[in-house]
Amino acid sequence: MTSARQEAREQDRRDQDRHWAELMRAAQDGDTAAYGELLRDLLPVLRILTRRQGIRPDHVEDVVQDVLLTIHRVRHTYDPARPLLPWVAAITYRRAIDLSRKRGRVAKWEESGSDRYETYSDPDANKGLDAREHGDWLAQAVASLPPKQREALRLVKLREMSIAEAATVSGQTPGAVKVNVHRAIAALRALMARDG
Numbered sequence: 001m002t003s004a005r006q007e008a009r010e011q012d013r014r015d016q017d018r019h020w021a022e023l024m025r026a027a028q029d030g031d032t033a034a035y036g037e038l039l040r041d042l043l044p045v046l047r048i049l050t051r052r053q054g055i056r057p058d059h060v061e062d063v064v065q066d067v068l069l070t071i072h073r074v075r076h077t078y079d080p081a082r083p084l085l086p087w088v089a090a091i092t093y094r095r096a097i098d099l100s101r102k103r104g105r106v107a108k109w110e111e112s113g114s115d116r117y118e119t120y121s122d123p124d125a126n127k128g129l130d131a132r133e134h135g136d137w138l139a140q141a142v143a144s145l146p147p148k149q150r151e152a153l154r155l156v157k158l159r160e161m162s163i164a165e166a167a168t169v170s171g172q173t174p175g176a177v178k179v180n181v182h183r184a185i186a187a188l189r190a191l192m193a194r195d196g
Contacts, residue, residue: 025080053096152180
């Protein structure tokens with residue numbers, strides 16, 4: 001009897017995955033209703049998969065949101081002839097690892113405590129900070145970059161395109177896009193260090 005029950009559960013899983021694959025195929029063809037249904041169906045599954053990765057309960061939703069954004073960004077790479085759940089599980093696994101690594105780096109280097117902050121009474125002391133907060137400094141810094149670096153940075157970092165997509169849009173090779181993004185970031189860091 002348990003064997004029949006297990007077979008029935010397994011068949012239900014296969015049917016569900018087949019349905020999800022059909023929804024993703026429709027979403028890839030531009031069906032927004034199918035895409036919305038797929039994402040709603042996947043939400044509880046994503047939460048379960050995230051918890052299985054040992055993510056703290058207060059960070060589960062962060063990973064789930066990151067997974068949803070990743071699925072949205074790379075949905076064109078899904079092969080509808082294959083099951084959807086392993087593809088989604090792999091994305092969830094990677095985003096959970098990314099969050100764990102990020103939290104580890106933050107915990108290692110950041111200190112908290114109200115005694116760590118200083119304020120200055122001199123209004124001129126915060127002029128540079130005010131300009132950065134309003135985006136003026138960053139806009140000027142990005143505008144000072146060479147055109148190809150500026151375009152690569154805008155496509156990859158701001159519009160969140162893949163390297164291949166950015167290469168197609170910009171007419172650069174994927175290698176050139178990578179190099180230009182790297183150089184743009186390095187130039188911005190140098191400007192920040194200089195303007196301190």
